[in-house]
Amino acid sequence: MTAILWFRRDLRLDDNPALVSAIADGMPVIPVYIHAPDEEASWAxxxxSRWWLHHSLLALDASLRRLGSRLWIARGDSLAELRRIAAVTGATRVVWNRLYDPVIRERDTQIKQALKADGLDCASHNATLLFEPWDIATAEGRPYRVFSAFWRACAKRLCEPSPLPAPSTLPAGPDLEKGLAVEDLGLLPRFLWDTGLRAAWTPGESAALASATAFLDERVAVYGAARDLPGIPGTSRLSPHLHLGEISPRRLLTMVIARHGDPTAARVEAFVRELGWREFAYHLLYHFPRTTDEPLDARFAAFPWRGAEASEDLAAWQQGRTGIPLVDAGMRELWHSGWMHNRVRMVAASLLTKNLRLPWQSGARWFWETLVDADLASNTLGWQWTAGCGADAAPYFRVFNPVRQGERFDPQGVYVRRWCPELARLPDTCIHQPWTASQAVLTACGVRLGRDYPLPILDLAASRQVALAAWSDTRLTADALESR
Known part of the structure; x- marks a missing residue:
């Protein structure tokens, strides 16, 4: 008897329920990763993210080899590959950890039904969340749409978890043909644009645990205030590790409790709430699967987004050439490192969806392509929240002012100067709005607006008013139609 352990976005040995289930009866285990981007449809x-996956798979394989096993890699139709491996090895069980993306959920259901029909024992487990999306509901049994209420419900049930330890050995399965190497999957870029990613990140389970340890020991106590300041290392930067399952939220919560006690205490509450925000994202994705492409607030379906005529503005935003320093700094950080500070993500997203009136889906797609932590649940929630069309949106149509945001959260311009070095010599008073500097100041600082750094592609005040008027008209029209 042999068990197939199907790895997906759970690339770790620690706190891996499917792994523990696979070895529970002492049977040989075949760890398998199947590369099947076509099955992810439009959200491959x-x-x-492919860059990160490449290195994470290498790290997982190395960890398995230290246990006397290895990662068997395949490519193609997941069901066909699982059936083939089962036939070759005589495997009688297939175990995996659950995913919650709508298309993948449907695929996994079909795979489980087909494998059971083949006579295989199949089991799936929760390795991704503190709470399953169907376990948290309102008093009426409905899904939550407001984070504060959702998190209050979660906090009442928040207790110290019992993450599963990594095994010390892994019973080797039958010999298979060599299989594919990670390099065969073609995950790395053909052109070497990933220098910044390599400098900024170390994928893999060991790096995830080290990063979590350093953050919880050294920075979590000031996280509540420091996380909003892009010029300093105030965030945890654990999101890409969480996305590919290199560390589990249960392990993180256990580490918080071991070091700081009560997870709702003021010292750590801000960070634990961010784990809750991630849970909320998955809660919404599970209950409202269409929101990956459509607004949760149906009124926004009629919002007058600009289209193809604004393609140059979209390109300027993507390239960090809008002439708005805080936004440009964020977009350049994203391109260089595969990551963007969360406060700046909100400001950049607001400029795109409110001031430029470009569809939130365009921004979500760009983030999906360029973020190492591109996660469908979190990406969807973040973009719909900022656009104002999702759950937990502000009670009014909020438009972030990128100049005010920069002056408040990057007052000395540390962040802007790093990512927009052509502005580095400008004084603090105009670093976030260089168009207000006198010609004498610009000349003294070596800045030629329109040449060294672009002039703004929009008027912030005027575009804000246009966006507010567009939303007012959309809301009134929708309300009138509903009242008929």
Whole structure:
């Protein structure tokens, strides 16, 4: 008897329920990864996420080899590959950890039904979340749409988890043909644009645990205030590790409790709430699967987004050439490192969806391609929240002012100067709005607006008013239609 352990976005040995289930009866285990981007439909991995996956798979294989096993890699139709491996090895069980993306959920259901019909024992487990999306509901049994209420419900049930330890050995399965190497999957870029990613990140389970340890020991106590300041290392930067399952939220919560006690205490509450925000994203994705492409607030279906005529504005935003320093700094950080500070993500997203009135889906697609932590649930929630068309949106149509945001959260311009070095010599008073500097100041600082750094592609105040008027008209029209 042999068990197939199907790895997906759970690329770790620690706290891996499917792994523990596979070895529970002492039977040989075949760890398998199947590369099947076609099955992810329109949400197949972007370039930055593929880069991370390549290195994470290498790290997982190395960990398995230290246990006397290895990662068997295949490519193609997942069901066909699982059936083939089962036939070759005589496997009688297939175990995996659950995913919640709508298309993948449907695929996994079909795979489980087909494998059971073949006579195989199949089991799936939760390795991704603190709470399953169907376990948290309102008093009426409905899904939550407001984070604060959702998190209050979660907090009442928040207790110290019992993450599963990594095994010390892994019973080797039958010999298979060599299989594919990670390099055969073609996950790395053909052109070497990933220098910044390599400098900024170390994928893999060991790196995830080291990063979590350093953050919880050294920075979590100031996280509540420091996380909003892009010029300093105030965030945890654990999101890409969480996305590919190199560390589990249960392990993180256990580490918080071991070091700091009560996870709702003021010292750590801000960070634990961010784990809750991630849970909320998956809660919404599960209950409202159409929101990957459509607004949760149906009124926004009629919002007058600009289209093809704004393609140059979209390109300027993508390239960090809008002439708005905080936004440009964020977009350049994203391109260089595969990551963007969360505060700046909100500001950049607001400029795109509110001031430029470009569809939130365009921004979500760009983030999907360029973020190493591109996660369908979190990406969807973040973009719909900022656009104002999703759950937990502000009670009014909020338009972030990127100048005010920069002056408040990057007052010395540390972040802007790093990513927009052509502005580095400008004084703090105009670093976030260089168009207000006198010609004498610009000349003294070596800045030629329109040449060294672009002039703004829009008027912030005027575009804000246009966006507010567009939403007012959309809302009134929708309300009138509903009242008929």
């Amino acid at each position: 991995r972007g370039a930055a």
